[in-house]
Amino acid sequence: SSKIRNMEVQSADGVAVLEDCIGFSLTKTISKVEEKLKKGVLPDCQDDDIIPRVGNEMGAEAQIRFLKAKLRVMQEDLANIVFDCRKKDDENQNLETRLKDTEEENSRLQRTISLQQSQTEKYKMLSQEANKKTVGLQQEVTALEKVLQ
Numbered sequence: 239s240s241k242i243r244n245m246e247v248q249s250a251d252g253v254a255v256l257e258d259c260i261g262f263s264l265t266k267t268i269s270k271v272e273e274k275l276k277k278g279v280l281p282d283c284q285d286d287d288i289i290p291r292v293g294n295e296m297g298a299e300a301q302i303r304f305l306k307a308k309l310r311v312m313q314e315d316l317a318n319i320v321f322d323c324r325k326k327d328d329e330n331q332n333l334e335t336r337l338k339d340t341e342e343e344n345s346r347l348q349r350t351i352s353l354q355q356s357q358t359e360k361y362k363m364l365s366q367e368a369n370k371k372t373v374g375l376q377q378e379v380t381a382l383e384k385v386l387q
Contacts, residue, residue, distance in 0.1 A: 268309075272302055 275298040296304065 268306075271305070272298075275301055 278298075
């Protein structure tokens with residue numbers, strides 16, 4: 239995703255061109271292909287389906303127009319994909335932030351639960367001690383009542 243963020247949009251002959259910052263020049267590449275086509279030298283890769291079979295019968299200018307149109311479509315697709323990737327990156331960043339916040343909240347709540355459990359245990363012990371004292375005092379009261387009667 240960092241590579242996608244480093245891509246810049248430039249313009250070549252009215253066509254938006256995405257260029258990687260490494261120095262690749264799509265304009266130069268197109269110019270080289272145009273020169274080869276004008277000289278009558280067709281690209282080595284005849285079987286790659288870039289130009290349909292009918293394209294072999296087209297003139298160099300028509301092939302260049304066809305390739306430029308195909309290039310525009312591919313650039314639009316690439317721009318859409320880059321946009322979607324950036325959108326997904328932003329969404330991932332938001333989700334990571336939410337996850338971090340949720341984990342911090344979970345940790346805080348775990349500490350609160352632990353504190354409350356220890357306090358509950360403490361109060362149970364105090365309650366048990368108070369119950370023992372109450373039973374002892376009730377027995378003492380009962381014994382004193384017998385003595386008084």
